[in-house]
Amino acid sequence: MPTEQQQFEQIALPHLAALLRVARRLTFDPASAEDLVQETMLLAWRGFRGFQSGSNARAWLFRILFNAFHGEGRKQVPAPPSSPAINPGLQEAVEISEALGALPIEQRTVLLLVVVEGFTCREAAGILDLPIGTVMSRLSRARQELRSSLAPMAKEAYR
Amino acid sequence: MTDEELDERLRAAILAEQIDTSSLERSIRKRMRRPRVALWLAGVAACIAILIAAFFRPQTPPLCVAAAEDHRREIVEGEARPWLTDIAAIQTLAEKQGVPRSAIAALGTTGYGLERARLCFLKKQIFLHLVYTKDGEEFSVYLRPRGSDSPFDGSVRQASVGAEDLAYFETDRLTAVFVDERSKAQAAAFARAGARVL
Numbered sequence: 001m002p003t004e005q006q007q008f009e010q011i012a013l014p015h016l017a018a019l020l021r022v023a024r025r026l027t028f029d030p031a032s033a034e035d036l037v038q039e040t041m042l043l044a045w046r047g048f049r050g051f052q053s054g055s056n057a058r059a060w061l062f063r064i065l066f067n068a069f070h071g072e073g074r075k076q077v078p079a080p081p082s083s084p085a086i087n088p089g090l091q092e093a094v095e096i097s098e099a100l101g102a103l104p105i106e107q108r109t110v111l112l113l114v115v116v117e118g119f120t121c122r123e124a125a126g127i128l129d130l131p132i133g134t135v136m137s138r139l140s141r142a143r144q145e146l147r148s149s150l151a152p153m154a155k156e157a158y159r
Numbered sequence: 160m161t162d163e164e165l166d167e168r169l170r171a172a173i174l175a176e177q178i179d180t181s182s183l184e185r186s187i188r189k190r191m192r193r194p195r196v197a198l199w200l201a202g203v204a205a206c207i208a209i210l211i212a213a214f215f216r217p218q219t220p221p222l223c224v225a226a227a228e229d230h231r232r233e234i235v236e237g238e239a240r241p242w243l244t245d246i247a248a249i250q251t252l253a254e255k256q257g258v259p260r261s262a263i264a265a266l267g268t269t270g271y272g273l274e275r276a277r278l279c280f281l282k283k284q285i286f287l288h289l290v291y292t293k294d295g296e297e298f299s300v301y302l303r304p305r306g307s308d309s310p311f312d313g314s315v316r317q318a319s320v321g322a323e324d325l326a327y328f329e330t331d332r333l334t335a336v337f338v339d340e341r342s343k344a345q346a347a348a349f350a351r352a353g354a355r356v357l
Contacts (some may be wrong), residue, residue: 005191013187016180021173034183041187096172115166116173147165 008048011057012041018058019065022112025100026069040065059119063127066109099149107142110135219318220311223327223336225281227320230299230338233279234290235322242275242290249276249289257304258287262333265356266291271298271349286336291349298349301336305329315350317343326350330357 002010019040023033043064044051051060100108113124114135121139125132160168232238243249250260256278267273271291279288279301286301311329318325324343327336328350335353339346 008191009188013184016184016187017178020178020180020183021176025173037183038187038190042190045191092168093172093175096169100169100173111169112173115169143162143165146169147160150160150165150168 004048005045008045011051011053012044012061015058015061016041018117019061022062022117023065023069025108025112026105028101036065036069039068043068056123058117059123059127062113062117062119063129066128096146096150099146102149103142103145107138107145110138111142111146114139219320220327222282222284222334223318223325224320226286226299226301226327226336226338227323227325229279229281229288229301230323230340231321233288234297234299234338235340240277242277244275246273249273252276252278253287253302256285256287258302258333262302262357263289266300266353268356269349269352271352281336293349296339296341296345298346299336299338300349300353301338303334305332305334315347315354317347319343328354330354333357 016037019037020033023036023040024030027033027036040061044061047064051057100111103111109128110124113119113127114121119127121132121135124130125135128135233240243252246263250263253263253276254260263273266289271293274290274292274297276287276289279286281301284303284306286303289300289302291298291300311327311334313329315326315328318327323338323340324346325336325338326347326349327334329335335350335357337346337350337353339349
């Protein structure tokens, strides 16, 4: 029979990459992102006895991540300056990444959860402790802003 | 660009990022083992500290607890009670209870003014409850002749019971408890002044 730690590792560690990916877009600093994820995992481990097996572990972990991020009063770091692109594919990734980084954190958070990580709006609302209507309106505004940021880039690309 | 196209571009850009979590995973596993041991040790240390504190904590004499409760009821909460306010009548009452008149007079020389008095029971013993004032503040002084089962010793000791601060001592003739609810230092100062003259 697996120990409690083994059970936790089986449930939580597969989501490490997703947590780190989102943490990097919140902190814009690899070291701070790792700290945040580490803290998230330790908080989750301490609260693992309260976790109901069979419930959505991924949503549970993201909720802890956002609580830790906001609870620690972490400053919102501005997005880093653009780096020179090497090839067109990478160039697009950098540009999208920059456009995402320029969004207000509330919009960026919703985009990351729903579009990148594949949560439903209802699940994102649960993670962020927000009404579903707020999540949907933030998502809509985030898409609009992102689209308008990317439009000039698209024109450049077609020249 | 439709929402779907936008979402697809965003996903492709973000998910293309290479993420190596191996070192992070190692440090998480390492730290997961540590806190439980630390918590366990902290719990044991806290239990030991509580036991030591309980063992060495000076016990408040039951008489002081009773005096604090009486002071709270009669002075702080101002329960309606019959009081003697005439100094001569108070001295006569004191004398009948075995507290010398001179003790009442002596306490009056310490800078505190006698306001009123009555008899009360503390731990099934009759005490003379005297109320003194200084700078608008009321102090209770409980006096009775020293008995054979003396609860205190000669030095002025201090205690706190709830919001009440107490100072208490015994002379070769009297048992005395001083109570104030505002300042431990003032209760002790009055008791030390009393100990010099009683």
